[in-house]
Amino acid sequence: MSMRHRYRHPGLNLTDTPDEHLAKNETTIFGFWVFLMSDLIFFGLMFAIYITSIGATAGGPRPHELFDFTSLAIQTVLLLTSSLTVGFASLVLKFDAKSGNLIVWLLVTLLLGLGFLFFEIRDFIEIAAKGGVPSRSGYLSAFYGLVLLHGLHVAMGCLWLVVIMIQIQVFGLINVVTTRLIRFALFWHFLDLIWIGIFSVVFFGGLHFG
Amino acid sequence: MNQTHSDLLGRLNLDSLPITALIKNPGTNEIVANVAGLVMLVGVLVVLFILTKFRLWRPLWSDWLTSTDHKKIGIMYVVFGIMMLARGVIEGVVMRAQQAMGAGSGFLEPDHFAQLFSTHGTIMVFFVAVPFVLGYINFVMPLQIGARDVAFPVMNQISLGLTVAAGMILMVSLVVGEFSTGGWTAYPPYTGARFNPGVGPDYWIWAIVVSGVGTTLSGINFAVTIYKMRAPGMLLSRMPLFCWTVICSSILIIFAMPPLSVAALLLGADRYMDFHFFTNDLGGNMMNYANLFWLFGHPEVYLLVLPVYGMYSEIVSTYSAKRLYGYLSLVIATMSIAVLSFTVWLHHFFTMGQSALINAVFGIATMLIAIPTGVKVYDWMATMYRGRIRFNVPMIYLVGFLILFVIGGLTGVILASPTVDFQVHNTLFLVAHFHNVLIPGVLFGLLAGYNYWFPKAFGFRLNERLGKLTAYLWIVGFMITFLPLYVVGLMGMPRRSYSYTDTEFVPWLVLAFIGALMILSALLVFLEQLRVSIRDRDQNRVPFGDPWDARTLEWSISAPPPEYNFAIIPTVTKRDAFAEAKITGQAYGSDDAYEDIKLPKNTPVGIMLCVLSGVWMFALVWWIWWLVALVTALIFLLVIGWSFFVDNERVIPAAQVRQEHQAWLAKLKATPPVDRDKEFSPENLGYAKTELAGDA
Amino acid sequence: MDNKTKYQRDLRFYLTGFILSLALTGMAFWAALGTTLSSGKIMAVVGVLGIVQLVVQLRYFLHINARKQKREDFDLILFSTLVLLIIVLGTVWIMGNLSIRMHTV
Numbered sequence A: 001m002s003m004r005h006r007y008r009h010p011g012l013n014l015t016d017t018p019d020e021h022l023a024k025n026e027t028t029i030f031g032f033w034v035f036l037m038s039d040l041i042f043f044g045l046m047f048a049i050y051i052t053s054i055g056a057t058a059g060g061p062r063p064h065e066l067f068d069f070t071s072l073a074i075q076t077v078l079l080l081t082s083s084l085t086v087g088f089a090s091l092v093l094k095f096d097a098k099s100g101n102l103i104v105w106l107l108v109t110l111l112l113g114l115g116f117l118f119f120e121i122r123d124f125i126e127i128a129a130k131g132g133v134p135s136r137s138g139y140l141s142a143f144y145g146l147v148l149l150h151g152l153h154v155a156m157g158c159l160w161l162v163v164i165m166i167q168i169q170v171f172g173l174i175n176v177v178t179t180r181l182i183r184f185a186l187f188w189h190f191l192d193l194i195w196i197g198i199f200s201v202v203f204f205g206g207l208h209f210g
Numbered sequence B: 001m002n003q004t005h006s007d008l009l010g011r012l013n014l015d016s017l018p019i020t021a022l023i024k025n026p027g028t029n030e031i032v033a034n035v036a037g038l039v040m041l042v043g044v045l046v047v048l049f050i051l052t053k054f055r056l057w058r059p060l061w062s063d064w065l066t067s068t069d070h071k072k073i074g075i076m077y078v079v080f081g082i083m084m085l086a087r088g089v090i091e092g093v094v095m096r097a098q099q100a101m102g103a104g105s106g107f108l109e110p111d112h113f114a115q116l117f118s119t120h121g122t123i124m125v126f127f128v129a130v131p132f133v134l135g136y137i138n139f140v141m142p143l144q145i146g147a148r149d150v151a152f153p154v155m156n157q158i159s160l161g162l163t164v165a166a167g168m169i170l171m172v173s174l175v176v177g178e179f180s181t182g183g184w185t186a187y188p189p190y191t192g193a194r195f196n197p198g199v200g201p202d203y204w205i206w207a208i209v210v211s212g213v214g215t216t217l218s219g220i221n222f223a224v225t226i227y228k229m230r231a232p233g234m235l236l237s238r239m240p241l242f243c244w245t246v247i248c249s250s251i252l253i254i255f256a257m258p259p260l261s262v263a264a265l266l267l268g269a270d271r272y273m274d275f276h277f278f279t280n281d282l283g284g285n286m287m288n289y290a291n292l293f294w295l296f297g298h299p300e301v302y303l304l305v306l307p308v309y310g311m312y313s314e315i316v317s318t319y320s321a322k323r324l325y326g327y328l329s330l331v332i333a334t335m336s337i338a339v340l341s342f343t344v345w346l347h348h349f350f351t352m353g354q355s356a357l358i359n360a361v362f363g364i365a366t367m368l369i370a371i372p373t374g375v376k377v378y379d380w381m382a383t384m385y386r387g388r389i390r391f392n393v394p395m396i397y398l399v400g401f402l403i404l405f406v407i408g409g410l411t412g413v414i415l416a417s418p419t420v421d422f423q424v425h426n427t428l429f430l431v432a433h434f435h436n437v438l439i440p441g442v443l444f445g446l447l448a449g450y451n452y453w454f455p456k457a458f459g460f461r462l463n464e465r466l467g468k469l470t471a472y473l474w475i476v477g478f479m480i481t482f483l484p485l486y487v488v489g490l491m492g493m494p495r496r497s498y499s500y501t502d503t504e505f506v507p508w509l510v511l512a513f514i515g516a517l518m519i520l521s522a523l524l525v526f527l528e529q530l531r532v533s534i535r536d537r538d539q540n541r542v543p544f545g546d547p548w549d550a551r552t553l554e555w556s557i558s559a560p561p562p563e564y565n566f567a568i569i570p571t572v573t574k575r576d577a578f579a580e581a582k583i584t585g586q587a588y589g590s591d592d593a594y595e596d597i598k599l600p601k602n603t604p605v606g607i608m609l610c611v612l613s614g615v616w617m618f619a620l621v622w623w624i625w626w627l628v629a630l631v632t633a634l635i636f637l638l639v640i641g642w643s644f645f646v647d648n649e650r651v652i653p654a655a656q657v658r659q660e661h662q663a664w665l666a667k668l669k670a671t672p673p674v675d676r677d678k679e680f681s682p683e684n685l686g687y688a689k690t691e692l693a694g695d696a
Numbered sequence C: 001m002d003n004k005t006k007y008q009r010d011l012r013f014y015l016t017g018f019i020l021s022l023a024l025t026g027m028a029f030w031a032a033l034g035t036t037l038s039s040g041k042i043m044a045v046v047g048v049l050g051i052v053q054l055v056v057q058l059r060y061f062l063h064i065n066a067r068k069q070k071r072e073d074f075d076l077i078l079f080s081t082l083v084l085l086i087i088v089l090g091t092v093w094i095m096g097n098l099s100i101r102m103h104t105v
Ligand code: HEM
Pocket: B089, B091, B092, B093, B095, B096, B117, B118, B120, B121, B122, B124, B125, B128, B129, B182, B183, B184, B185, B431, B435, B438, B439, B442, B443, B481, B494, B495, B496, B497, B516, B519
C-alpha cells in the first residue's frame, strides 16, 4: 500500500495494516458512500425546490411567523454533539473495542438523535397550530418535504442504530457488524452535513427572503 | 370511475374490472381492452400450467428465483425485458392502426388511446430498455473484468425483484382499474388529483418509484464492481470498452435516478396528502415537475444508449477480426457524453417560457453532444476498414444502426435549435426522432447483443438464417414505420392524437401502419428463431465457449460458464487479453493454482421483496391502508431479519474446481479448432482457430 | 507511533472538528439573527460559514483528505459536487427566470 493513499475509505479507518477483511470492507463501505452521493442529489433537488418555492406562500403564513429559532439552535447542537459521540464510538471501536464504552457512546448517540427528533416534531406541531400545514401553500409543501425527509433519515438512522446495538450483543464485534457500524457513522455524519444546509438555507434563507 | 370506499378494499370494487364495462357498455373499445386483459390472464395460466406439468417449480425456485448468480440474474432481466417488449410492440401496432384509421374516429376511445401511449412509453423505457440493458451488464461485465460476481450479489437480486414487481403492477393495471393517461412523462396538473382522481397516475407513480429504487441499486452495484473487483492487472485502461460504458452508465444511474424519484414522490405527495408542489393553485408550480422529470429524462436516454455503444464496439471488433480503432478516443467520448448529458435537460421544454438566453445555452450544449457521438461513429467505421468482416446477425444490426442512427442524430441536432423546436415540438416529428435514436440505438444493439452472447449464456448458437430475417424485418420495418412520421410531423400533426381531420396525413399513416406490421412480424420471427434454436440445440453446441473468435475474457471460459466463472482468476497484462493469448498460443493454459472458491448462498430475500413490494404498490394504488401498513411492517421485518444472517457464503472446494476445469481443458485439447468458414457448421464447438494476428 | 498517541491524535481530530463546527454554527446564528445587515449580505455570510463548516466536517468527521484518499473516493466526491451544482444552480436559474418572466415574484 502506498503512503499516498493511506485512507482506504471515507470515515475513520480502523486499521492501517491490510488484513483479510480489508478489501471486502473497502468495497462495502465504498458502495455505501456511493449510495450517500445518490442520496445527496435527492436532498439537493429538495433544496432546489425549496429555493424556487420561497415566495409561494399563497397568502398563507410566512416563514418568519412560523420558525422557532431557539428550538432550531437546540436541534443543531443535539445533532452536532451526536456526530461527535459517533466519533467517540468509532474511536473506541478502533482502540479499545473490548471495553464496554462502545455501547455507552452508541446509546448516547441514540438519545441525542431521539432528542433531535423530539424537538423537530414539537416544532412541526407548533407550526401546524399556527396554520402552517403542507396543504396550505407551495412554500409549506416544500418546507415540509425537505425537513421531513431529513427527519425521516434521522429516524431510520435511530432504528438502524438499535439494530446494530442488538447485533453487537448477539454476535460480538464480528467483521459484518463493525463494517455496519462504520457505515452507520458515515450516514450519521452525512445527515449532519445536510442539516448545515437546512438551517442555513431553509431557516435563515426563509427568514430573510421569505 | 366509482369512488366509494370500504375499509377492507379501499376504492377497489367491481367497477374496477374492465369486464364490468364490457357488460354494461359493449363496444369495440371495450372488446379491445378485455381481449388485452384476457391475453394476459391466459398467458399467466399457460405459464402456471407448464410449470406444474413439467414439475419445474422446484428448479425454478432453487436454480433461478433464489439464485444470487449474476449470470442468472442477468438472464432473468432479459427474459422479463422480452415479455414486456412483446406488450410494448403490440401496443405500438394498435396505436398505429388507430391513427391509420383515425381520420374518422378509429376504433378506440380517446381515453383508451391515451392509456396505450402512456403504457407503451413507460413500458418501453422502464421495463424493456432498462431491464435489457441491466441484464446484459449483469451477465457480461463481471465476466469481462475477470470477477466471480458483482460486488453485492444479494442486492443485485433485490434490484431484479423490485424492477419485476413494478413491471407486474403495470400488467395488473390492465385487468384491475386503468393505467395513467398522462403519457410516460405524467405531467401535472393533468395527472394531479384535481383533474385525474382515478387510479391511473397512482399506478404510474408507484411503478416508477419502485423500479427506480431497483435501478439505482443496480447502478451502485455495477460502479462498485468495476472499481473494486477487477482481476489482477485489469487496469481501467485495459478494460473492454463495454465496461467503460458501464461505468459511465452506472454513474448516470446514480445521479439521474434521484430526480425521477423526487418528481414521482412529490407528485404522489400532491395526490395522496394534498401537498401543493405541482398544483395550479396555492403556490404549486408544475414547471418544477417538468424540470425535475427531464433532469432525469435526458441522462436516462444516455444511460440506455451508452452500454449499447459498448456492445456495438465489442461486436464490430470481433466480426471485423480487428482491434477496436481509437480505444482512447472512444473512452473519452463516452465520458464526455456522460458529463454533457447532465447539462442539456432543458431542450425538452424549450417552449416553457424561459428567456432566449437560457434556451440558447442549452441548445448549444445539446449540439455539442453530436461531437463525441460523431467520433464514435467514425471509430466504428475505421474498425471495419480493411478488416475481414463477417456479416453475422450482429453486424447486420450494426450497419443498420450506423446509417439510421446518424439520421436520428441529425434530426436531434435540428431539434436542438430552439427556433426550430418551437415549430415542431409536440408533433410526430419528435416521435419520429426519438424512435429513430432509441430503436436503432438501443433496441438493435440489444438484439445484436442477444445473438452475440446467447451462445455464451446457454451453450448453443442461435439460428443464423432466422436471425438475419429478424434483423432485416426490424430494419426495414423501422424505416417504413418511422420515417413517414417525420413528414406528417412537419405537416403539423400533433403527437398523442387519437384522431385528426386533415386527410393528407392518411397515406403516410397507413404506410407507417404497414411498417408496424412488419415490426410485429419481426417480433414473431424473433420468437420463432428462439424456438427453432432450442429445438436444434444439439447441432449448435459450443461448449468451449468461443464461437466467434472473440477478444475479451468472457469468451475464454466454457459456455455456459461455471457458476464461479473462472476456475483460476486470470492475470491481465494487456488490453484484449484473450485475443493476445490466442495469438501467442497461450490460451487455455492452466498453472494449477486452484483455490477454494467462496460464493454467496442462495437466498429468497429478493423474491420476497418482489412479492411484498408488489402488494405494497397495489395497496397504495387502491388506498387499502391496513394492507399498506401491514406490508410496510413486513418489509422492515424482512430487511432487519435478513441482516441477522451473517453467515451467507458457501465454499466450492479447490479439488472440485480443478477436476471440472481439467476435464473441460482435456476435451478442448482433443478437439480440432475450427476456422471462420465453419462458423455455422456443427463442427464449431467454440474452439476457434484464430484469425487474429500480429498486433490485432 | 504507539496506540496511545494514535488514540490521542484521532481524538484531538474529532474534538477539533466539533469545536470548529460549533463556532461556525454560532457565528451563522448570530449573523442571521443578531445583526441588522441587509438580507443579501446576511445570507452571503451564512452561506460562506455553511460552506466552511461543510469542509470542516468532511475533513474532521468523515476523514476526507485530498492527498490521502483513494483516488476513486475523492473523484467521486468531486464529481458528485459537480453534478449537484449543475442540477441545483441550473434549476434555480431556470425557475428563477421563469418566475421573473411570469411576474410571480
Ligand atoms: C417497436 C415498435 C414501436 C412502435 C410501433 C411504436 C409506436 C409508437 C407510437 C404509435 C407512439 C405514439 C405516438 C404518438 O404520440 O402519437 C409511441 C410513443 C412512444 N414510444 Fe414507441 N413504438 C415502438 C418502439 C418503441 C421503443 C423501442 C421505445 C423506447 C425504447 C419507444 C418509446 C416510446 C415513447 C417514450 C413514446 C412516447 C409516449 C408518450 O407519448 O408519452 N417506442 N410509440
